[in-house]
Amino acid sequence: MKIIIIGCGRVGSGLAKMLSNRDHQVTVIDSDPVAFERLGKGYKGKSVVGIGFDRQALLDAGIEKADAFAAVTASDEANAVAARIAKNVFKVPRVAARIYDPRKADIYRRLGMQTISPVALGISRMAELLSFSNLAVSESVGSGEVKMVDIEIPSMLKGHRTSELNIPGEVQVTAVTRNGKTFLPLGGAAFEEGDIVHLAVLATSQDRLKDLVG
Numbered sequence: 001m002k003i004i005i006i007g008c009g010r011v012g013s014g015l016a017k018m019l020s021n022r023d024h025q026v027t028v029i030d031s032d033p034v035a036f037e038r039l040g041k042g043y044k045g046k047s048v049v050g051i052g053f054d055r056q057a058l059l060d061a062g063i064e065k066a067d068a069f070a071a072v073t074a075s076d077e078a079n080a081v082a083a084r085i086a087k088n089v090f091k092v093p094r095v096a097a098r099i100y101d102p103r104k105a106d107i108y109r110r111l112g113m114q115t116i117s118p119v120a121l122g123i124s125r126m127a128e129l130l131s132f133s134n135l136a137v138s139e140s141v142g143s144g145e146v147k148m149v150d151i152e153i154p155s156m157l158k159g160h161r162t163s164e165l166n167i168p169g170e171v172q173v174t175a176v177t178r179n180g181k182t183f184l185p186l187g188g189a190a191f192e193e194g195d196i197v198h199l200a201v202l203a204t205s206q207d208r209l210k211d212l213v214g
Contacts, residue, residue, distance in 0.1 A: 004029065004066050004092075006052030006082050007073035011098065013038035015070060020045045027061040030073075053082040058090065068094035076104055083113055120144060147203055148174075153195040154213055162189045165197065165212055170205035174198050 001024045005012050008030035016039060020026045026045030029052050030036065036047045050057025052073060063069070069086040071079035076099045083097035096114045099105035105117035121140060139148040157164075162173045162185040176185045177196040191197070201209055 001025065001067040002062060002065055003027070003068045003070070004058070004061050004063055004086075006030075006069075006071040006079070008032075008035035008038055008047070009072070009074060010038070012070075012072045015072065016045060017043055029057055029061050052078055053085055055085075058085070063090045063092065066090070066092050068092065069096070071095075071097040073098075076100055080104070080108055080113070083108075087113065141200075145203055147201045147206065149199045149201050149206075149209070151197055151199070151213055153191045153193070153197055155193065157191050157213065158193050159190050162186075162191065162197070165199065165209075167205065167208060167212075170202050171209050171212075172200045174200050 003019055003024050003026050005016050005019075005026065005028045008016070008028050012028060012030070013035075016026050016028045020043055027048060028036065028039065028045065029048045029050055031049065031051055033049050039045075039047065046061070048057055048061045050060065052058075052071060063086060066086070069083065069092045071082040071086075073079055073082075079097040079099060083095050086092040087095040094114075096116060097108065099108060099115045099117050100119055102117045102120040102123075105115040105120065108115050121144060123144075140146070141148065162176065165171060165173050173185060175182050175198040176189070176191075177198070178192060178194070182198075199209070
């Protein structure tokens, strides 16, 4: 994939190196040439000096043929503008912007922009760590609305069907790990002792899941 990243700070440079190591064609745009030093000698992609929402800088980066675009500068406004230009003007298929302010992130999301809010994610994760829970949250999706949860099946659920844990629109069994191997369960699959079940759960439905698993 051809991917353009706006901003070469800690997040932008880290993202660029990770994607480049995965053999994607990466181009980073930043107004400060010194910022590219963060990419290191092993970086295989390109760099363009310029403003992330400047048309010429975007063209120099090859945005007309880009498959994905990420705006991760220190400015919410710059990220939002750059992402909207990439999405609406150049029709880049995949566009994401980092927005620090959760309120702004929510507004832009409603406008159809894919946003990542480190503040909202951090608050959600910290609340999980500080609150008692017998559910192991492995990951938050979006801004924390959906949790990926891992639980060890209690003995009372041994022999029950995986479909019994599903609540339409709220809880969905995604996979089961048994004896070190993970598989996608069929609707009629039964739990065995020691199973680890992986579920996608709405954050607002975690209490319902707790009730289901005792």
